Amino acid sequence: MGKFYESIPPELVPWILKQEMFWVATAPLSSEGHVNVSPKGVRDCFHYLSPTRVWYQDLTGSGVETISHIRENGRITLMFNAFEGPPRIVRLFGTGTVHEFGTREYEELIPPEQRRPGSRAAIVVDVHKVGSSCGYAVPYYEFRGHRQALLDFFISRERADQNDEAAHAAKGLKAYWEEKNMRSIDGIPALQAAPKAAGVPSCTDVMKRAEASINGNVPVRANGSALSVKTGRSVERRRVEELVFAFALGVAVAAVYVRFVGVA
Template sequence: MGKQFESMLPQHAEFIGKQKIYFVGSAPLSADGHVNLSPKGHDSLRVLTPNKVAYLDLTGSGNETSAHIRENGRVTVMFCAFEGPPNILRLYGNGTVVLPGSEEWDELFPMFDPIPGARQIIVVDVHLVQTSCGYAVPFMDYKEERETLKRWAEQKGEDGLVAYRQEKNMRTIDGMPTPIGISFADSPDA
């Protein structure tokens, strides 16, 4: 087992700030439900306090993490050193989903560079930080961000993104409702 901490130390926040990719894991309570693991890129994560991070979640073909968080709150964020000294850092916590139009969205969204296709912000209250060796993680060179998602979102436009989310992001692969789906169902336009 690696070293465990109750909160992020300054060196943890510094390590997180240098990473170009991170991974988010979540799962439903159902034993039949699927565990989800999503890679995240772009400059989309902010350390808010030693026990809180937030990331700007972009439109994708699924929306598993938000539904899992809505059901049980559990979420893990993992960072790996692909250059420099080996290191793996995991943030274990309870998440909340922040949707556009909310007061919390208005507070958090300005902390991020605007990225086309932003659909929600995931906030994680961290209760455990764990580091481990990462000796088996390979060295990999960062070349550049893929611009494909940004171009796709720009081509869709806001109306196209809303329609896409209504088609693809309302329920998980296990049929669980997502916060976007619930919000849409509760809107007067539904």
């Protein structure tokens, strides 16, 4: 049976932070407008601040519906669901606030060393209701790793702006924002400050992290546990498998020794 809470229960926080993706739903006020649902799946973009406040780092995409809808009416719902273990769906109902790249609020939430390539805003959600339900119909899926394509694409866009004297290259991030992210598909205004920001941050650190992911280095989850990007297996699980292999190898060697050499 579904349960509702006025804030995020403490026992749900570790589970929420463990999820590798979540969904964001918003809608315009017009009955003829398009309801939007967006999946979010880049690690360490979601953050928990308190039982009634969370935020996530909004990365650039070809659409900008969430920002447009929040600017118009503030309504937003975040949904998490379990793909492994016991079934569960959790929805965070709230009111959103957009802090664009180039604003003081954005910089306070996202220091340069934590900014991901293509990051355009911080979306803060003030939660007024939480819904938890069974999720019995959600199938099992095995997590194998995060895609690198979006980060790679916007690394190249940010490099273009970095190499341009005006920090506004024709193939840069700001030009992309101006082309794709100024209005929703219903014509509602979206980005305002980001395309006009004085510069773009150096993406040296984020490029190193992205390249480390490509090379198979182990990143860290928001809850502190490590996970292999390439295989999707936890480091703890890999260690157990290595110990099992070592034990099996030892047994095999001992058997061969007893058979051909004998026991003293």
